[in-house]
Amino acid sequence: MKTSCLLVVNVIVCFFLVGSVISNDYKTFNKLSLPPTVTGPESAAFDLAGEGPYVTVAVSDGRILKWKGPVIGFVDFAYTSPTRTKELCDGTNDLVLGPICGRPVALSFNYRTSDLYITDAFFGLLVVGFNGGLATQISGGYKYLSGIDVESYTGNVYMTDASLTYDIRNMSQPGFKPDSTGRLLKYNPRTQRVVVLISGLAGVGGPAVSSDRKYVLVPEYANKKIQRYWLQGPKHSTNEVFMTGIGSPKNIKRAANDQEFWVAVEKQAQGLRVNGSAMVLQTVPLTKFVNKGVAVVQEMNDALFVGSSHADFVGVYTN
Ligand SMILES: *[C@@H]1O[C@H](CO)[C@@H](O)[C@H](O)[C@H]1NC(C)=O
Ligand SMILES: *[C@@H]1O[C@H](CO)[C@@H](O)[C@H](O)[C@H]1NC(C)=O
Secondary structure, three states: OHHHHHHHHHHHHHHHHHHOOEOOOOOEEEEEEOOOOOOOOOOOEOOOOOOOOEEEOOOOOOEEEEEOOOOOOEEEEEEOOOOOOHHHHOOOOOHHHHHHHOOEEEEEEOOOOOOEEEEEOOOEEEEEOOOOEEOEEEEOOOOOEEEEEEOOOOOOEEEEEOOOOOOHHHHOOOOOOOOOOEEEEEEEOOOOEEEEEEEEEOOEOEOEEOOOOOEEEEEEOOOOEEEEEEOOOOOOOOEEEEEEOOOOEEEEEEOOOOOEEEEEEOOOOEEEEEEOOOOEEEEEEOHHHOOOOOOEEEEEOOEEEEEOOOOOEEEEEEO
16 A cells, blocks of 8 residues: 555656746846836837847837837837827826827737738737837737737738627726637738738637747746637648636747747746647746736847836846
8 A cells, every 4th residue: 555655656757847847947037228217118028139128118109119229228119109298208107098199019020021000909910110109000909909910921811809799907906817718810912902810709818829930839827828829731720729727827928949939928927948749848937027917028149138017127047
């Protein structure tokens, strides 16, 4: 009896050692500070030249800012609302101003054209050229467009619509629980049409297309799940549960390693590196975000750039 118990214990210990690799990498931490009173960088995109990060900010500031290095800091790059003024909107935390100032949420570059695609909670899908300025609306009429990933080879834009019922002002209330009307959408730039790929998602975050363009991963933070939507192969145009049991995934980004991803796990303040077999290859505790939550983990040049709705900086973890 005693031996079998020990055997069971051994099996459990081995399982944890293999299944959850707590990483000792990324121990050095630096902050890229936002301008005074500006908070909530929920995205961290880099352009083709590796410049950035470009960030969206809360609550109703409406600007997309670009990091220009430690001497200059963040500068204005683009905005989404034609009615935005710097006097009214710069640094504002007033939710009511959202429809006037704009609320860019997520960013993704098309690396073939150098255009920056933007989802905005009030203005839908927009695009701006590499010189920035006022973005052009491509598709509107949503309650709360949230995540985005541009697949640069075809130019197709994968984006998520957080709800058919609630907008970002409802979802910003403390304790709010998203309903199950979130969707994964695709915008095709050749036909200029938007199609629904998945509906019925609860608390949908930022999607990521695999580097071989075979599937899209879609986080559902309210359901604590990641869905996989197949773009090619025998299961194309269907979706299945890809992963559960990892807390609340908010955004997924492609990792530097081919066919791997970084999952930002919001409340647990972790970055998980996962592969296409749903294997967690690395778990990075993002300790500076423990009380803030993590919105995005973006890998660039051996560093992890970490954004949060409740921080006044972008965190940079390096070795
Ligand atoms: C969502 O928020 C908006 C703006 O504050 C408000 O007008 C609307 O009534 C809210 N909707 C629901 C269903 O709570
Ligand atoms: C994911 O990682 C596991 C463990 O290293 C490996 O066995 C598996 O083949 C990998 N899957 C893919 C799709 O690379």
